[in-house]
Amino acid sequence: MPALKPTDYYATVKWLGSVKDSETDLTSTPTVEMPLTFAGFEAEFHAGLTRPSCSRVKQQYPRFTEIKNARQLSIVSQEELDLIAAEMGLAQLAPQLVGASLVIEGIPDWSHVPPSSRLVAADGPGLVIDMENRPCHLPAPFIEAENPGKGKAFKAAAKGRRGVTASVERVGTLSLGMTLRLHIPDQPVWSELS
Numbered sequence: 676m677p678a679l680k681p682t683d684y685y686a687t688v689k690w691l692g693s694v695k696d697s698e699t700d701l702t703s704t705p706t707v708e709m710p711l712t713f714a715g716f717e718a719e720f721h722a723g724l725t726r727p728s729c730s731r732v733k734q735q736y737p738r739f740t741e742i743k744n745a746r747q748l749s750i751v752s753q754e755e756l757d758l759i760a761a762e763m764g765l766a767q768l769a770p771q772l773v774g775a776s777l778v779i780e781g782i783p784d785w786s787h788v789p790p791s792s793r794l795v796a797a798d799g800p801g802l803v804i805d806m807e808n809r810p811c812h813l814p815a816p817f818i819e820a821e822n823p824g825k826g827k828a829f830k831a832a833a834k835g836r837r838g839v840t841a842s843v844e845r846v847g848t849l850s851l852g853m854t855l856r857l858h859i860p861d862q863p864v865w866s867e868l869s
Contacts, residue, residue, distance in 0.1 A: 677860035678860065679860060682857045684781065685856050686781045687780050687854055688777065688851055689778045689851070690705065690851070691708070692705045692771055693716055697774060701817055702772060705771060707851055708850045709776075709777070709849040711847060711848065711849060719747065719776060721748070725743055726741075727740065727741060728740040728742050744842060746805060746842070747776075748842070748843075749838060749840055750804075750838050751770060751778055751808075755837075756768050759829070759836050762828070763822075763825050765822055768818070772814055772817045772821065773814045773829070775838070786807050786808075786836050787807065789860055791804065792804040793844065793857070794856070794858075796849075796855050797854075799853060801843070801844040802855070803843075803844045805840045805842065808838050810833035814829050
C-alpha cells in the first residue's frame with residue numbers, strides 16, 4: 676500500500692448501477708444504494724474477491740488464471756460522459772449503456788488519476804483505483820439500439836475518457852449524493868518513465 680495524501684478534490688455520486696451478466700448484456704441496472712463488501716457489490720457481475728484473468732493482463736498471466744479482483748467496479752465521470760456524448764453527436768450518453776457501476780462528478784481528468792488512488796467517504800466506503808478502463812467495442816450495440824447510427828463512434832470518442840476500475844478497501848454503502856474525497860499516492864513519478 677502506498678503512502679497516500681488527501682487532495683482538495685471531492686466527487687459527488689451522481690448515479691449507481693450494476694451489470695448482471697456482462698457476457699450477455701453489458702447494460703447496467705440503476706439503483707439508489709450500493710452496499711459494498713470486500714467482494715464488491717453483490718448484484719454486480721464483476722463482484723468477487725478473485726476473478727479469472729482476462730486479455731488486459733495477458734502479458735502477466737495465462738488467460739483464466741485466478742487473480743485478485745481489482746475490477747469490482749467501473750467508475751466514470753459525468754464530465755467525461757458529456758465529452759464522449761458531444762464527440763459522438765449525442766445530447767447525452769446514459770451510463771447504463773456503457774456498463775458503469777458508479778458515475779461521479781467533480782474530479783477533473785478522472786480517467787487519468789494515478790493508480791492506487793482512493794475515493795473515501797468520511798463515514799462510508801473506501802475505494803481503491805486500479806487503473807484506466809480503456810474503451811472497447813462492447814458498449815457499441817447497446818448504444819446503437821438507443822441511438823441509431825452512433826454505436827460505432829463510442830470506442831474512439833471514449834479514448835482517455837472511459838473512467839477507471841476499482842475495488843473496495845473499506846466496506847460501507849454508496850448512495851446518491853454522497854461525497855467522496857480523492858487521496859493520491861505521495862510518490863514521485865518513476866525516473867525510468869519517459
